[in-house]
Amino acid sequence: MDHPVQGGVRVQPTVTIRDIARMANVSVTTVSNLVNGRLGHMRATTRRRVEQVIAKYDFCPNAAAQMLRTGRTRVLALVVPSVANPFWGALSWHVERCALQYGYHVMVCNSERDPAREVQYVSALWRAGVRDVVLAASEPALDHLRKFLNRGLNLVAFDRRAEPDDPPSVVSLSMDNHRGSFMAVQHLLTLGHRRVAFLSGPLRTAARMERFRGYRDAMAAAGVDVASAWVWTGGSTKGAGDAKGAELGRLGALTLIARRPRPTALFAANDIYALGAYAATRELRLAIPRDLSIVGFDDIILARLANPPLTTVRQPLRAIAEAAVTQLIGRAQGLPDATWVSRVVPPRLVLRASTSAAGRNGMSSRAFTIPDQIGASTSRRRR
Amino acid sequence: MDHPVQGGVRVQPTVTIRDIARMANVSVTTVSNLVNGRLGHMRATTRRRVEQVIAKYDFCPNAAAQMLRTGRTRVLALVVPSVANPFWGALSWHVERCALQYGYHVMVCNSERDPAREVQYVSALWRAGVRDVVLAASEPALDHLRKFLNRGLNLVAFDRRAEPDDPPSVVSLSMDNHRGSFMAVQHLLTLGHRRVAFLSGPLRTAARMERFRGYRDAMAAAGVDVASAWVWTGGSTKGAGDAKGAELGRLGALTLIARRPRPTALFAANDIYALGAYAATRELRLAIPRDLSIVGFDDIILARLANPPLTTVRQPLRAIAEAAVTQLIGRAQGLPDATWVSRVVPPRLVLRASTSAAGRNGMSSRAFTIPDQIGASTSRRRR
DNA sequence: GTGAAAGCGCTAACAT
């Protein structure tokens, strides 16, 4: 008659489907049918009786047992490089919102852009019965996950190009990173900038490589030679996720600005780096955009809030989340919805106040002038 | 001999402990013992043989079955108000890092500060066998979770004061929010500010109420009457998590600045609101800190990056994460480590450039002057 | 319309 004890605390015993069946004078089958919405199989009175008992005891079926029996859980995982970067936070939010509509829960995992951690997570997820995962910003090769792919893991790889020999269980979803950067850099070129720097952490992910290529191609298309001196892809994001990203951006920007001839514009591979560059310019008492135009990528919430507001490339987060979730859930239910194996969504350049025309003021001579940021930013907003 | 088929894709069959046992010519017990580290029970040769088979077939035990059998999973959940707020992202990061050291995985859930969603998540977690959760920034009352608490849910409530009738399975962990705000406001008062505004979203969580009380008490201690006109706690964060937080901050700041007599300083209940206030001042062409001193709360990564860098109250994230995780894992293992039921960690005021002495310039007359932000911020850094 | 029973993959007590 004793209740189980845990940590010295008396705890209510778990109520199982059998208990409910007994107390409602029905078989477990009936309870199971009710719980799973197969209502056609029972009389209304039976149903009511069982429902009452369930409510009285707050019965909720054990997911592990269900999983064990059916081999499926209504859980979907999202593996992101870093929840500390608001961009991924926002994506998580959208994915979760969408999944919830289908009765799925979302498990968010932090890969830190480390393939080893990816495997570790996917393995844990697999063991837990999760068969559907959205993998964000992974390295291009999926070899480390091949094992699970072969076993039936459904994968939506975000920000990674489809490869010819991809298993059919992986579909690729991405923003057109190349085009996004191309647009961003083109914007800078149109403003008259020629010395345009590229700022990023290590180009390990496909997304970043694409962004770099977009930069290079835009420069080439305008006939501007990309001096390697204007490209910075150093540091390591390991250790503290993208929290260190800003610091990296700051460092990189400091380095780039020190180069001669000095760049007049800077394109950052994501907004966090761009914001890091903001800090660098502030330290050097340079004004944005007067002394240095800056474009970011992602359009995180803080881009609009920055001072001056950051010109950046927006990712259509909601569309991305929806595509990923419906794809995954669609195949999980065996629906033939899965009509695509690769999807690319378009970027959008959001013009704000961190960019302006080049050349009116030589940076070399004005470097230590107290700049007039507010004037610069508001004049732009007025367009 | 057919392999299972899923979505038209031929999939490797799952290999179970029984398969391994058979192929290694041992019993399932031996495999189980090996997998669970009970190595003393077998000869080295047996062990090697089994290990080889396991490796060959990439066997990994089914977590659902383990869970079903043992009643435990090495998963710990973290329920936060909003992963889109970098503060919670950073906390997740620390919690995960710490939990991983104990072989635990972390499931991050978004409550959106909605008790209904909290229950929904805790219920799903419970069903999935998760018995340990860190609940962040919840409403003070835990009634909605009572059901699970009675059943043995281990809860660490972050940012919530311990209540006299809390069940013993909930422990409370928080930063001293009252003291944090008190320090922040005191700092402002020391700088000569008297018209200090308070900016926050709805005061639903314990943390926010504490922060408000800290503000009020600091003002009272300095003999300054808190005109209710300087307090703004409007809006609703529902709908898009703290992504909307910045917008809320902007709106609130706009409202507060319009009040007469105008506040000369503003204390925001979190950094996101503070950054929203930055946007508001920019729109009104007011300079920080010249026309308005601002203090935030949390010290998110972007506080340091803001222009000017934001004075704010830092939470010792790492200590918080460690306390929560060790507490939870400690009791899960039945260790008598659980020597505390309530713990409060101290805040730290981080002085940056968003605050300066009051009174030297009447805001009313200078409201539309082009401000010199850079000068203000760098002069401060030099201290 | 309802029930009995097999078994999902694993662990652990109890043999041997």
Next chain:
DNA sequence: ATGTTAGCGCTTTCAC
């Protein structure tokens, strides 16, 4: 040192 076996809580076929 290794093997046998009884369930954990649930779903689902098949019988009634």
